[in-house]
Amino acid sequence: MLHTEFASDNTSGICPEALNSIIEANSGVMASYGNDDWTRRACDAIRDLFETDADVFFVFNGTAANSLALASLCQSYHSIVCHKLSHVETDECGGPEFFSNGTKLLLADGADGKLDLADVARVVAARTDIHYPKPRAVTITQSTEVGTVYSLAEVQALGAACRDMDLSFHMDGARFANAVAHLQVSPADLTWRAGVDVLSFGGTKMGMPVGEAVVFFNHDLAQDFAYRCKQAGQLASKMRFLAAPWVGMLQNNAWQIRAAHANAMASRLGAALSAMPGVALMFPVQANAVFATLPETTAATLKARGWSFYSFIGAGGARFVCSWATTAEQVDALVADIRQALP
Amino acid sequence: MLHTEFASDNTSGICPEALNSIIEANSGVMASYGNDDWTRRACDAIRDLFETDADVFFVFNGTAANSLALASLCQSYHSIVCHKLSHVETDECGGPEFFSNGTKLLLADGADGKLDLADVARVVAARTDIHYPKPRAVTITQSTEVGTVYSLAEVQALGAACRDMDLSFHMDGARFANAVAHLQVSPADLTWRAGVDVLSFGGTKMGMPVGEAVVFFNHDLAQDFAYRCKQAGQLASKMRFLAAPWVGMLQNNAWQIRAAHANAMASRLGAALSAMPGVALMFPVQANAVFATLPETTAATLKARGWSFYSFIGAGGARFVCSWATTAEQVDALVADIRQALP
Amino acid sequence: MLHTEFASDNTSGICPEALNSIIEANSGVMASYGNDDWTRRACDAIRDLFETDADVFFVFNGTAANSLALASLCQSYHSIVCHKLSHVETDECGGPEFFSNGTKLLLADGADGKLDLADVARVVAARTDIHYPKPRAVTITQSTEVGTVYSLAEVQALGAACRDMDLSFHMDGARFANAVAHLQVSPADLTWRAGVDVLSFGGTKMGMPVGEAVVFFNHDLAQDFAYRCKQAGQLASKMRFLAAPWVGMLQNNAWQIRAAHANAMASRLGAALSAMPGVALMFPVQANAVFATLPETTAATLKARGWSFYSFIGAGGARFVCSWATTAEQVDALVADIRQALP
Amino acid sequence: MLHTEFASDNTSGICPEALNSIIEANSGVMASYGNDDWTRRACDAIRDLFETDADVFFVFNGTAANSLALASLCQSYHSIVCHKLSHVETDECGGPEFFSNGTKLLLADGADGKLDLADVARVVAARTDIHYPKPRAVTITQSTEVGTVYSLAEVQALGAACRDMDLSFHMDGARFANAVAHLQVSPADLTWRAGVDVLSFGGTKMGMPVGEAVVFFNHDLAQDFAYRCKQAGQLASKMRFLAAPWVGMLQNNAWQIRAAHANAMASRLGAALSAMPGVALMFPVQANAVFATLPETTAATLKARGWSFYSFIGAGGARFVCSWATTAEQVDALVADIRQALP
Known part of the structure; x- marks a missing residue:
C-alpha cells in the first residue's frame, strides 16, 4: 500500500467548504466566462480580504498564475530575480520563460529559502549593459519551498528595495494561506501595504480542486490581463466552478x-x-x-x-x-x- | 430576469454523471499530477472508446487543448489551414498563434461552416516560397461553429487530402459528442481511421465543470507533450478531478x-x-x-x-x-x- | 541569359555614395555596438532629416525593422491592422507574429494598396470582446506594395484616426525614399507631424548593401528598444558598417x-x-x-x-x-x- | 585618445580579402535572397572546407546564428547545457531563450571556460521529471570566451557523450578560425567527425563587416531552416554581400x-x-x-x-x-x- 499523505499538499482532495460551494453553484444556467454571480462574489470576497479594490482573475493552476503574472511585469528582454530554490525556477518547466517569450530568471540566494536583500541587490547590479537582460521584477515565494515564512519586516524590506530599484514585486502565494496563518498578520499588510504589486493566491493547496487567483494591487499592471488569460488558455468558460470555492473558503475564515x-x-x-x-x-x-x-x-x-x-x-x-x-x-x-x- | 439557457452550452452546469464521479474521487489522499487511479481509468476509457492505444492528456479548457495540439504539429514559421469561421480563428484571442510562437492561420472557406476540399488545396498551393509560412496542418471543427456536422465521408476525404499534401490533421472536437450523436458512427471511424492525427475532445460542453482531453492517435506527434502541457500551465496537480468526470461520462454511454x-x-x-x-x-x-x-x-x-x-x-x-x-x-x-x- | 533588372529593387547592388562611406569607415579600430563616431553621425543625420530628436536604431533588414517596431507597440494578445496586400502580411513569413509572440494581423482593404479609413474603422470595431485580439496599432506601407503612394492628406487622416481610436501608428518605409521623392514633402510632415509613432526607414532598397533604420518619434515606445534589438539578433557588432551608408546617402540629398x-x-x-x-x-x-x-x-x-x-x-x-x-x-x-x- | 585596439576583435574593420570580394560582388544586377552566384560559391567553399555536403545558411550576426541554430534543436520545454561562462549565457541578452520561446539554459562548469564532461552528465541527470525542462542539446564555444581552445580529443569526447545521452551537439564558433589555427586540425575532424551537428561559423571576428554562417552537418535538423531564418529577420535580400566575403576569405587559406x-x-x-x-x-x-x-x-x-x-x-x-x-x-x-x- 502506498501512503501519499505527506508527499505533497496536493495529494489531498477538496475540503468540505470548497466542495459544498461547487455543489451549490451547480444550480441552473448561468452566464459564462466570469459574468456570473459567483465570480462577482468571489472577487468581492478577495477584495474584502485585502481591504482594497484589487483586480482579481481566476486561473487554473499555479504555473499559470505565476507565469502570467510575471509576464505582465516584463518584456522578453527583461529579467526576474528569484531565489535559486523558488518554485518558478525549479518546478514549472520553464513556464515563466515560455509565457514571457524568453525572460530570464536571475538566481539569488539567501538562508532558509528566502531571498537575501543584499544578494538581490548584487544580482540586479551585476550587469547593466544591453548584452544581458535588464532586471524588471523580483518574485518571492510565501511561504517558501522549504517550509519557511518571510516575516512581515522581511517582505516590507524587499518591497522598499524593489521600489528603490524600480522593480515590480510579485509574490508567489501558492501557500499564502499557510504564511498568513503562521504570521497572524493581515493579508493587506503582508502584500500591497508592503509593496507587493501582484499576488498569485493559491487555492488548490488550500483545499480546492483546481484554481488560483491572480490579484493585482497595481491597476496599471493589470491592463488587458483578461485578454492575456484568454489567449493563454486560462479563461474558464464555466467560471462559476473556479469562483465558487473561493466564496466558500473565505466565509467564516x-x-x-x-x-x-x-x-x-x-x-x-x-x-x-x-x-x-x-x-x-x-x-x-x-x-x-x-x-x-x-x-x-x-x-x-x-x-x-x-x-x-x-x-x-x-x-x-x-x-x-x-x-x-x-x-x-x-x-x-x-x-x-x-x-x-x-x- | 436574464434567460441564459440558450446563450451557449457552457451556461449549463455539471451533469450528474460528472458530478458524482468528482464526489466519488474526493476520497482520501491520492498521487498528484496524473499518477492516480482515476486518471489511469479515464485514459483507458478513452482508449477503449476509440479502440486504439492513443496517447491521452487532460487539459483545462478548449483554447489550451486546441492551441497545444496545434503547436505540437507546427513550428512558428509554419501555417495551419482552418475555416474562416472556425473557433481557433474567431474565438481564441490568438491562442494558437501564441502557443506556437507565431504560426499563421490560413483561412479557407466552404459552405455550412465546413472546409471545402478544393479551397483547402487552393490555400495550400497559393504560396510555396519562403516569404510565406509553410502549410503543415489542417484543423476542422466537428461539430462546426454553425451547428453543422462533417459527414464521415467528408472527414475521410479531408484526411486523405492531408495525407496527400503531407499535412497533419487536427480535429477540434469541443462538441465531438454532438457530432457522434448526430452521425451515429464509431468514434474510431470518425477520427484516426479517417486520418485524424490528434483530437481535442471536449468535456466542458458535454457537462463537465472544466477540462478537455487531447487525444493523439499519432504517437510521434505526442512526443514530450506532457512537458508541453506542464510548461504551458496545463498540468493539473489534483488531476483526479479532471479525470473523474470522464470516467463517469463514458460509463453506460x-x-x-x-x-x-x-x-x-x-x-x-x-x-x-x-x-x-x-x-x-x-x-x-x-x-x-x-x-x-x-x-x-x-x-x-x-x-x-x-x-x-x-x-x-x-x-x-x-x-x-x-x-x-x-x-x-x-x-x-x-x-x-x-x-x-x-x- | 537572365535579366533580373526589373525583378526587384534589391537585385541591384550598392550605390556609390553608400559604398564610398563603407570604405571610408573601414579605417582603423573603432568602438563596437554603435559606440562609434559613424553611428553618432548617422543618427544625427536622420534626426536632422526629420527635424526632431528621434530615437534611431539600425537593424539588418526590413523584416526585422517592421517586426521589432510592431512588437514594441503590442502585446501578444493585441492585434495590428494592415492592408491585405501589405508586406508584413504577405512577405515576411509571419515575422510580426513571431517577434510579438502571436499578435494577430487584421486585414483591411482599400483601393490601390492603400488602407481605406472606413475599412480600418470597421475592422477595429468588429470585435470588442476578450475572445478576439484587441487592436493596438495600424501599419501602412509607404510607398505601397503596388507602387502607389499615400498622399500627405491620407497619412494625416490615418494618423488622426489612430489618435482617436487610441492606436499606435507605424509606417513601413522600406521605400520611404521613393514616397518622399514622389510627394515632394518634408519627411517630418509625412511622419511624426502626421501622427506616425515609428518608422521603418528602408536603406537596402535605396542602395545600401544591408540595413534599415527604426526611427521612433514617440520616445515612450522606444523604451528598452536597444535591448529588444540585441536579444533579437539585430545588434551589429561592427555597427559602423551599418551606419556609414546612411551618412553617405543623406549627404547632398x-x-x-x-x-x-x-x-x-x-x-x-x-x-x-x-x-x-x-x-x-x-x-x-x-x-x-x-x-x-x-x-x-x-x-x-x-x-x-x-x-x-x-x-x-x-x-x-x-x-x-x-x-x-x-x-x-x-x-x-x-x-x-x-x-x-x-x- | 581612446585606444580600442584590444577591447575586442570586433573593433577592427574589414580585412582586405573580405572587402575586395564585396567590391567585386557589387557589379550589376543579381538575383536576391541567395539565388545568386556568390552565395552558391560561398556555400560550396564552406562545403569544400568541411569535406561534406553540409547545409549552409548565412545570417547577420552571432546572436542570431547561435539562437536560431539552438532553436532548431529544441522545443520551448527543452533545455540546453552550456558553460556558465559561455557567450549564449552571458552576452546574448536572452537571445536563445527568445528564439526558442523559452528554452532554458542549464549551466555546467569546467576549468578554463571549457565544459567538464562529468559536470555535463551531472546536469543532464539532475532532473528527469516533467517539472523541469528536458535536456536536448549541448553547446560549446570554440575557442572559448576565456581564450582557450577545446582539444580535438575533448570535442570528440563531448560528441560521444552527446550521442550516448541522445543530445544534439552545437558548436558556437564565433572564433572557430582561431581554434583551428591553434589546433592545426582539419575543420571536418573538429566538427562533424567529432559529432558536432551544427556549427555557428563566425565571420565578423575573422574580418568581415557583418555575417556568420550556420552550418548543419545533420540534414534532418536543417529542415525548413530557411523559413526559420526568413521569419526571424535573418534573410538578407542582397545576399551576395553576406556571401562574397566568405568566398574571399576561404580562398588561398x-x-x-x-x-x-x-x-x-x-x-x-x-x-x-x-x-x-x-x-x-x-x-x-x-x-x-x-x-x-x-x-x-x-x-x-x-x-x-x-x-x-x-x-x-x-x-x-x-x-x-x-x-x-x-x-x-x-x-x-x-x-x-x-x-x-x-x-
Whole structure:
C-alpha cells in the first residue's frame, strides 16, 4: 500500500467548504466566462480580504498564475530575480520563460529559502549593459519551498528595495494561506501595504480542486490581463466552478482554519522529529512542511513500507507536507514508523 | 430576469454523471499530477472508446487543448489551414498563434461552416516560397461553429487530402459528442481511421465543470507533450478531478445520451422556427445549435424580455445553443416568446 | 541569359555614395555596438532629416525593422491592422507574429494598396470582446506594395484616426525614399507631424548593401528598444558598417536623387506600357514600380527571353521594379521586347 | 585618445580579402535572397572546407546564428547545457531563450571556460521529471570566451557523450578560425567527425563587416531552416554581400592566415605579460585573447591613458583581444605602457 499523505499538499482532495460551494453553484444556467454571480462574489470576497479594490482573475493552476503574472511585469528582454530554490525556477518547466517569450530568471540566494536583500541587490547590479537582460521584477515565494515564512519586516524590506530599484514585486502565494496563518498578520499588510504589486493566491493547496487567483494591487499592471488569460488558455468558460470555492473558503475564515490546521500538523511532526537521534530539521518549521535529514537506512525503510515523500538536497533529506486533510493519527503513524526505522 | 439557457452550452452546469464521479474521487489522499487511479481509468476509457492505444492528456479548457495540439504539429514559421469561421480563428484571442510562437492561420472557406476540399488545396498551393509560412496542418471543427456536422465521408476525404499534401490533421472536437450523436458512427471511424492525427475532445460542453482531453492517435506527434502541457500551465496537480468526470461520462454511454438529448432539443427548436413566417434557418440543424434569421424587431423584443443569445453575421441572425440541461419546456417557452414577438 | 533588372529593387547592388562611406569607415579600430563616431553621425543625420530628436536604431533588414517596431507597440494578445496586400502580411513569413509572440494581423482593404479609413474603422470595431485580439496599432506601407503612394492628406487622416481610436501608428518605409521623392514633402510632415509613432526607414532598397533604420518619434515606445534589438539578433557588432551608408546617402540629398531616378525610370516604363494595345497599368505609377496586365503570350515570351519579373494577382499581371541602378537603356530594352512580344 | 585596439576583435574593420570580394560582388544586377552566384560559391567553399555536403545558411550576426541554430534543436520545454561562462549565457541578452520561446539554459562548469564532461552528465541527470525542462542539446564555444581552445580529443569526447545521452551537439564558433589555427586540425575532424551537428561559423571576428554562417552537418535538423531564418529577420535580400566575403576569405587559406596572425599577437602579448612581476595570466593563451590579473593601480593607469579593455572576474582582471588587424607595434606599445604602469 502506498501512503501519499505527506508527499505533497496536493495529494489531498477538496475540503468540505470548497466542495459544498461547487455543489451549490451547480444550480441552473448561468452566464459564462466570469459574468456570473459567483465570480462577482468571489472577487468581492478577495477584495474584502485585502481591504482594497484589487483586480482579481481566476486561473487554473499555479504555473499559470505565476507565469502570467510575471509576464505582465516584463518584456522578453527583461529579467526576474528569484531565489535559486523558488518554485518558478525549479518546478514549472520553464513556464515563466515560455509565457514571457524568453525572460530570464536571475538566481539569488539567501538562508532558509528566502531571498537575501543584499544578494538581490548584487544580482540586479551585476550587469547593466544591453548584452544581458535588464532586471524588471523580483518574485518571492510565501511561504517558501522549504517550509519557511518571510516575516512581515522581511517582505516590507524587499518591497522598499524593489521600489528603490524600480522593480515590480510579485509574490508567489501558492501557500499564502499557510504564511498568513503562521504570521497572524493581515493579508493587506503582508502584500500591497508592503509593496507587493501582484499576488498569485493559491487555492488548490488550500483545499480546492483546481484554481488560483491572480490579484493585482497595481491597476496599471493589470491592463488587458483578461485578454492575456484568454489567449493563454486560462479563461474558464464555466467560471462559476473556479469562483465558487473561493466564496466558500473565505466565509467564516475557513481558509485560515484549514491552513492553521495544516501548519499545526507540520509542527506536530517537526516537534517529534527534532527529538529523534540522528534526525535533524533542515529548516525552521513555520508553515505546513517539514524538511529533515534522516539516516539513509531509515529513509529506505520508510519507502519500503510504502511511505511516499520527496527526497531533497541529496541523500537522506526528506520532505513531508501536511494539508487541510492531514490528521494527527497520520502524523503519529508516520512518526512511529520513522522511530522504528531508525538505526 | 436574464434567460441564459440558450446563450451557449457552457451556461449549463455539471451533469450528474460528472458530478458524482468528482464526489466519488474526493476520497482520501491520492498521487498528484496524473499518477492516480482515476486518471489511469479515464485514459483507458478513452482508449477503449476509440479502440486504439492513443496517447491521452487532460487539459483545462478548449483554447489550451486546441492551441497545444496545434503547436505540437507546427513550428512558428509554419501555417495551419482552418475555416474562416472556425473557433481557433474567431474565438481564441490568438491562442494558437501564441502557443506556437507565431504560426499563421490560413483561412479557407466552404459552405455550412465546413472546409471545402478544393479551397483547402487552393490555400495550400497559393504560396510555396519562403516569404510565406509553410502549410503543415489542417484543423476542422466537428461539430462546426454553425451547428453543422462533417459527414464521415467528408472527414475521410479531408484526411486523405492531408495525407496527400503531407499535412497533419487536427480535429477540434469541443462538441465531438454532438457530432457522434448526430452521425451515429464509431468514434474510431470518425477520427484516426479517417486520418485524424490528434483530437481535442471536449468535456466542458458535454457537462463537465472544466477540462478537455487531447487525444493523439499519432504517437510521434505526442512526443514530450506532457512537458508541453506542464510548461504551458496545463498540468493539473489534483488531476483526479479532471479525470473523474470522464470516467463517469463514458460509463453506460452517458456522454452520448446527454449529447443526443442536446441535439434533440436543438432539433425541436429548429423545427418550430422553420415553420414560422419571417424566420429562416441559416444552416442545417445537425448538432446542438440553431442559427436563424429573425425579424429585427423580433430579436429586439426577445432581448427586452431577457432572452440571452448571440447575434451572428449581421442584423437579425441569432444563435441558440442547447445543452444536456436544456429542457423541452425551455425550448417551448422560447418558441412561444419568439412566436409572440413576430411582427 | 537572365535579366533580373526589373525583378526587384534589391537585385541591384550598392550605390556609390553608400559604398564610398563603407570604405571610408573601414579605417582603423573603432568602438563596437554603435559606440562609434559613424553611428553618432548617422543618427544625427536622420534626426536632422526629420527635424526632431528621434530615437534611431539600425537593424539588418526590413523584416526585422517592421517586426521589432510592431512588437514594441503590442502585446501578444493585441492585434495590428494592415492592408491585405501589405508586406508584413504577405512577405515576411509571419515575422510580426513571431517577434510579438502571436499578435494577430487584421486585414483591411482599400483601393490601390492603400488602407481605406472606413475599412480600418470597421475592422477595429468588429470585435470588442476578450475572445478576439484587441487592436493596438495600424501599419501602412509607404510607398505601397503596388507602387502607389499615400498622399500627405491620407497619412494625416490615418494618423488622426489612430489618435482617436487610441492606436499606435507605424509606417513601413522600406521605400520611404521613393514616397518622399514622389510627394515632394518634408519627411517630418509625412511622419511624426502626421501622427506616425515609428518608422521603418528602408536603406537596402535605396542602395545600401544591408540595413534599415527604426526611427521612433514617440520616445515612450522606444523604451528598452536597444535591448529588444540585441536579444533579437539585430545588434551589429561592427555597427559602423551599418551606419556609414546612411551618412553617405543623406549627404547632398543623395538618397532623394537616387530615389527620384528610380521613380523616373518607373514612370518612363509606365508611360511606354500605357500606350501599348492590350497592356493596362493596374495601379497608378507613383513610386518605382509598375504593375501591368500583359497578354498571356506576351508574358510567356518575355520569360522565355530571360526577363525576370514577378507575376501578381493572377494570370497576366506583371511587376517591374526600378532602382537607383536602372538605366533608361534597360527600360527601353524591356519596352522594346514587350512590344515585340505583343500578339 | 581612446585606444580600442584590444577591447575586442570586433573593433577592427574589414580585412582586405573580405572587402575586395564585396567590391567585386557589387557589379550589376543579381538575383536576391541567395539565388545568386556568390552565395552558391560561398556555400560550396564552406562545403569544400568541411569535406561534406553540409547545409549552409548565412545570417547577420552571432546572436542570431547561435539562437536560431539552438532553436532548431529544441522545443520551448527543452533545455540546453552550456558553460556558465559561455557567450549564449552571458552576452546574448536572452537571445536563445527568445528564439526558442523559452528554452532554458542549464549551466555546467569546467576549468578554463571549457565544459567538464562529468559536470555535463551531472546536469543532464539532475532532473528527469516533467517539472523541469528536458535536456536536448549541448553547446560549446570554440575557442572559448576565456581564450582557450577545446582539444580535438575533448570535442570528440563531448560528441560521444552527446550521442550516448541522445543530445544534439552545437558548436558556437564565433572564433572557430582561431581554434583551428591553434589546433592545426582539419575543420571536418573538429566538427562533424567529432559529432558536432551544427556549427555557428563566425565571420565578423575573422574580418568581415557583418555575417556568420550556420552550418548543419545533420540534414534532418536543417529542415525548413530557411523559413526559420526568413521569419526571424535573418534573410538578407542582397545576399551576395553576406556571401562574397566568405568566398574571399576561404580562398588561398586567408581565413587561417588572418586567424593565425591574431593568435600570434595574443601569444606575443601573453608572453610579455607572463614575465612581468605582479601580473599573472588567468588562462592559457591559446587563441586570440589574453586574460591577466593586473595590479589595481596598473589597470587604472592604463585606462587613464586611454586603453580600452574589459574587466573580467572582479578587480584587476583584464581582457585583451587581438584581431587580424592587430600589429606587433600595437602589442609592444601596450606592453610598454603596462610595464610603466606597474607599481
